Amino acid sequence: MAKIVVIGAGIGGMSAAYELREALGKAHEITLVGQGPEFGFTPSNPWLAVGWRQRDAITLPVADSVSKKGIVYNGTGAASIEAGDKQVVTGDGTRLDYDYLLICTGPRLAFDEVPGSGPVDGHTQSICTTDHAESAWDAYQAFLKNPGPMVIGAVQGASCFGPAYEFALILDADLRKRKIRDRVPMTFVTSEPYIGHMGLGGVGDSKGLLESELRQRHIKWITNAKVTGIEAGEMAVAEHDDKGEVQKEHKLPFTYSMMLPAFTGVDAVRKVPELCNPRGFVIVDKHQRSPRYPNIFSAGVCVAIPPVEATPVPTGAPKTGFMIESMVTTIVSNIKAEIEGRTPDFQGTWNAVCLADMGDTGMAFVALPQIPPRNVTWTGSGRWVHLAKVGFEKYFLYKMRRGTSEPVFEKYVMKALGIERLKAQEASSSK
Numbered sequence: 250m251a252k253i254v255v256i257g258a259g260i261g262g263m264s265a266a267y268e269l270r271e272a273l274g275k276a277h278e279i280t281l282v283g284q285g286p287e288f289g290f291t292p293s294n295p296w297l298a299v300g301w302r303q304r305d306a307i308t309l310p311v312a313d314s315v316s317k318k319g320i321v322y323n324g325t326g327a328a329s330i331e332a333g334d335k336q337v338v339t340g341d342g343t344r345l346d347y348d349y350l351l352i353c354t355g356p357r358l359a360f361d362e363v364p365g366s367g368p369v370d371g372h373t374q375s376i377c378t379t380d381h382a383e384s385a386w387d388a389y390q391a392f393l394k395n396p397g398p399m400v401i402g403a404v405q406g407a408s409c410f411g412p413a414y415e416f417a418l419i420l421d422a423d424l425r426k427r428k429i430r431d432r433v434p435m436t437f438v439t440s441e442p443y444i445g446h447m448g449l450g451g452v453g454d455s456k457g458l459l460e461s462e463l464r465q466r467h468i469k470w471i472t473n474a475k476v477t478g479i480e481a482g483e484m485a486v487a488e489h490d491d492k493g494e495v496q497k498e499h500k501l502p503f504t505y506s507m508m509l510p511a512f513t514g515v516d517a518v519r520k521v522p523e524l525c526n527p528r529g530f531v532i533v534d535k536h537q538r539s540p541r542y543p544n545i546f547s548a549g550v551c552v553a554i555p556p557v558e559a560t561p562v563p564t565g566a567p568k569t570g571f572m573i574e575s576m577v578t579t580i581v582s583n584i585k586a587e588i589e590g591r592t593p594d595f596q597g598t599w600n601a602v603c604l605a606d607m608g609d610t611g612m613a614f615v616a617l618p619q620i621p622p623r624n625v626t627w628t629g630s631g632r633w634v635h636l637a638k639v640g641f642e643k644y645f646l647y648k649m650r651r652g653t654s655e656p657v658f659e660k661y662v663m664k665a666l667g668i669e670r671l672k673a674q675e676a677s678s679s680k
Contacts, residue, residue, distance in 0.1 A: 251277045251588055254337050254345050256327045256517075257353035258283025258311050260291065260645075261549035261573045265351050268581040268654040270318045273588065280345055281315055282337060284326040288314070288649055289379035292570070293642050295416045295606065298376050298385035298507070299423045307642070308379060309650055318652045327354070327517040332524065332542050349584050352531055352547040353577075356512030363404050365479030366508055372479050374507040376412055385507060396429050397504030400484050402438035405475045406511030408565025409550075410439065410447050411614075413509050414459060415605050421466045422608025436501055437463060437470040438486055438508070440562040444470055448567045449601060450557045450621050452614040453628035462607065471499060473561050476508065484508075493561040512565070514551055526553045535596045537580045546583070548576035554599070557620055571602035572619065604638040611635040 253269055255262050258281055266281045273279075293307040312322040325340030330350070337345045358377055360367030368375050374385035401417040403410050417437050424430040441447070444463065445455035463470055473489040484506065486499040513519070514529020523541040525531055530553035532540065537552075539545040550573075554566045575597040583593035601619040605612045611634025617625035648655065 251348045251584075252280075252346055253277060253349045253351070253584070254280045254282060254347040255351040255353060256282045256330075256337065257355055257549070257551070258288055258322070258324075259353065259355050259549070260570055261353035261355075261577055262351070263288055263311070263315070263649055264574060264654070265353055265548065265577045265580065266315055266320050267318060267648075267652050268577060269351075269584070270320060270652075271654040272581050272585045275319055277588070278321075279319070280321045280323065280347075281311070282323045282325075282327050282339055282345070283311055284324065286310055286312065286324050287379065290642060290646055290649075291377075291379075292412075292604075292638070294376040294379065294382035295412060295419050297379065297382040298374070298416065299389060299419055300386055301419075301423075304379060304383060307646070309646065314650055314652060327515075329517050330521050330524075332521050332545065335544065348544060350542075350545045351580060352518055352545065352551055353549045354515045354518055355550045357515045357529070359406070359511045359513045362406065362511055363476050363479065363508075366404065366476070366510060372481050372506070373484075374505070375510065376416055376507060377509065388505060392505040393427065393429070395504065396424075396432040398434045398436070398502050400436050400438055400501050400503040400506040400508070402436075402474070403440060403509040404511060405440040406563045406565060407440060407509050408448050408512060409509060409567050410441060410564075411567065411569075411603050411605050413437070413439065413507075415607065416507055417468060418462060418466065418607035420608075421468065435466075435468045437468050438474045438476065438484070438501070439470070439472055440474055440560070440564050441472055442491070442560045442562075442564075443472055446560075446564065447603075447614065448557065448564050449614075449616055449619060452601070452616045453626045455612075455614060455628055458612060458628060458630055462612075475562050479506075479508075489561045491561055511563075512550065518551060528553075530554075536583050536593060537576050537597060538583065538593075546580040548580055549573045552576065566619070567601065567603075569601045569603050569619075572597075572599050575600065604634055604641065606635050606638050609635065611638060613637070 287308045290307045296302040329338045365371045368384045375381035403413045445459040475487045478485045484501045487495045488497040490496045519525050519529030531547035532553050550568045579597035582595040586593040599619045601616040603614040612630040613634050615627040
């Protein structure tokens with residue numbers, strides 16, 4: 250019997266636990282370690298932050314869900330990983346032995362890298378977690394009583410730009426519904442070298458499409474931006490040129506601000522010798538396996554992926570749900586192969602598929618593979634994207650509640666986008 254520990258009870262970790270159980274059967278021990286009692290569907294956080302969702306609509310109790318599949322849950326988090334002894338020490342002091350370890354923790358949110366940022370010790374909101382999105386909703390309700398300027402965006406080093414665009418455009422839609430948009434000047438601040446870069450070097454005409462949306466909605470923007478400090482009601486931003494030199498300093502007043510932070514690896518993971526890069530992200534080979542520790546695998550945002558290209562202000566590469574699903578399936582296939590005495594030579598496909606809601610419409614981005622040059626680059630927009638994301642939310646939460654291991658992005662998102670033909674085109678061109 251193999252003992253398998255999965256750290257992280259988010260999209261990657263929950264999916265991994267379910268896929269492992271289905272692939273390996275009941276003969277092996279699977280333990281899931283998360284932080285707290287709930288699974289939260291992160292892509293719905295922008296809706297929660299404007300009151301379009303309630304917490305109980307996008308969360309579910311992890312232990313109740315995974316126990317149906319014979320998976321043990323510890324919700325006290327991972328305090329440390331003792332890789333030499335093949336043990337995980339949890340927050341309550343429990344020592345979990347493992348034959349295989351899957352690290353799916355997601356990131357540490359590095360608010361400390363920009364003075365004054367963050368919802369706890371700073372002056373900006375976040376939509377990175379369910380708790381943060383709820384706090385953002387509380388702040389937004391206070392803002393609605395006394396509207397003023399808004400600053401939305403992503404700081405230097407950020408790697409997840411889609412939610413920043415989503416939130417800016419959702420806020421615009423919500424303010425228009427409330428008929429107070431005319432009282433709220435909005436500025437989008439991003440470390441990207443241009444609007445629509447997305448940490449991907451652009452996807453199709455993402456630059457033109459997103460610039461058009463921002464213009465139509467009267468949202469100003471500053472690119473190549475480095476946030477140098479944030480005080481109550483004011484953000485200091487240095488705008489850089491293509492050579493990385495400061496060309497203009499901005500002092501942006503705000504009554505409400507949401508800025509996505511840069512990410513690092515979580516402490517328990519980054520402290521393991523020779524496991525991570527300098528930012529604390531897990532180094533993996535093409536099989537999602539640590540080159541230093543052959544029994545440790547990793548998937549999701551905590552995986553080290555180099556930037557797509559050098560940019561004047563640092564930007565990271567995003568890890569979308571479609572990519573995470575592929576990573577998880579790769580890991581499960583390799584563990585199953587090794588347990589059965591076969592060669593664990595499965596490889597995932599790092600593709601980017603993103604559904605970005607805009608309140609009353611939406612935009613879809615497809616990059617196959619994520620890192621250029623690509624076989625397929627595609628963008629689309631319209632209300633159908635908004636409806637597709639709503640449907641995907643319901644489908645994924647259904648999967649988590651039922652404990653099914655079906656590949657949701659494969660079966661739902663690709664179908665909703667109508668791009669099976671693009672995937673077939675990619676497969677054909679790679680032969």
